[in-house]
Amino acid sequence: MLYFYSGTDTDKARNALSDALEKKAKNTPVVRITDAHTRADLEAALQGGGMFGGERAVVFDNVYTSDDLREVLSEALPRISKSKDVFFMLESTLDAATRKSIEKYATEFERFDSKKIAKAETIFSLANALQSGKKKDLWVGYQRELQGGKAPEAIHGVLFWAAKQLLLKSDTPRARMLVAELAALPHEARRQGFELEYALEHFVLSRA
Structure with a gap:
C-alpha cells in the first residue's frame, strides 16, 4: 500500500508523512530512499524484506528529482500499491500529470501547497x-x-x-x-x- 504526500509546503507535507509513519508503521523498521541514493539502492528497497525479513516501511523522499530513480519508481508503482509492505512517498515539485499518475496508485494521498505570495506578484x-x-x-x-x-x-x-x-x-x-x-x-x-x-x-x- 502507498501513502502519498505532495506539494510545495514541504514542512506540512513532511509533518503529515511523519504522523502517518507513527500511526501506520509504529515500531516498524523504516527504509528511507532519497534522490541521493543509487538506482541499485532503490531496486533493493523495492525487492521487499524477503521471506524472513519481517514487516517494514519504506519512505521515498523526493525520489522523482532524479530522472534515473524516477523511471524505476514509476514502473514499480502498480506493484507497490498491492504490496503488503507499507510505502510512503513525498514529492515537493511535480507537474499535474505526474502527480495524478501517482495518486491513482495511492491508498491515501494529500497535497500541501504553500499559499505565500509576494504582494507585488499579482495574477x-x-x-x-x-x-x-x-x-x-x-x-x-x-x-x-x-x-x-x-x-x-x-x-x-x-x-x-x-x-x-x-x-x-x-x-x-x-x-x-x-x-x-x-x-x-x-x-x-x-x-x-x-x-x-x-x-x-x-x-x-x-x-x-
Missing part, C-alpha cells in the same frame, strides 16, 4: 507574461498562482482576458491563435476527460 503579471511572450515568466507565474491557491478557472479567465486584450491592441495571427485556443480550452478539457489544471499546464508548456 496580472501572468497576463503580462502571456501578452509579451515571456515564456519562462508565464510558466513561473502559472505555478505561483496555483501554489497561491488560485482556482484553475480563475487563472484561465485572466489568460483569456489577456489574450482578448492583446487581440484588440494588435490583430495578429499570434493574438488570434491565443484567443481561439483559450476559448476552446475548457470545452476540449471536458471532452477529453482532462482536469482544467492539466489542460492549462499543457497550454502554458506549449508556449515554452
Whole structure:
C-alpha cells in the first residue's frame, strides 16, 4: 500500500508523512530512499524484506528529482500499491500529470501547497507574461498562482482576458491563435476527460 504526500509546503507535507509513519508503521523498521541514493539502492528497497525479513516501511523522499530513480519508481508503482509492505512517498515539485499518475496508485494521498505570495506578484503579471511572450515568466507565474491557491478557472479567465486584450491592441495571427485556443480550452478539457489544471499546464508548456 502507498501513502502519498505532495506539494510545495514541504514542512506540512513532511509533518503529515511523519504522523502517518507513527500511526501506520509504529515500531516498524523504516527504509528511507532519497534522490541521493543509487538506482541499485532503490531496486533493493523495492525487492521487499524477503521471506524472513519481517514487516517494514519504506519512505521515498523526493525520489522523482532524479530522472534515473524516477523511471524505476514509476514502473514499480502498480506493484507497490498491492504490496503488503507499507510505502510512503513525498514529492515537493511535480507537474499535474505526474502527480495524478501517482495518486491513482495511492491508498491515501494529500497535497500541501504553500499559499505565500509576494504582494507585488499579482495574477496580472501572468497576463503580462502571456501578452509579451515571456515564456519562462508565464510558466513561473502559472505555478505561483496555483501554489497561491488560485482556482484553475480563475487563472484561465485572466489568460483569456489577456489574450482578448492583446487581440484588440494588435490583430495578429499570434493574438488570434491565443484567443481561439483559450476559448476552446475548457470545452476540449471536458471532452477529453482532462482536469482544467492539466489542460492549462499543457497550454502554458506549449508556449515554452
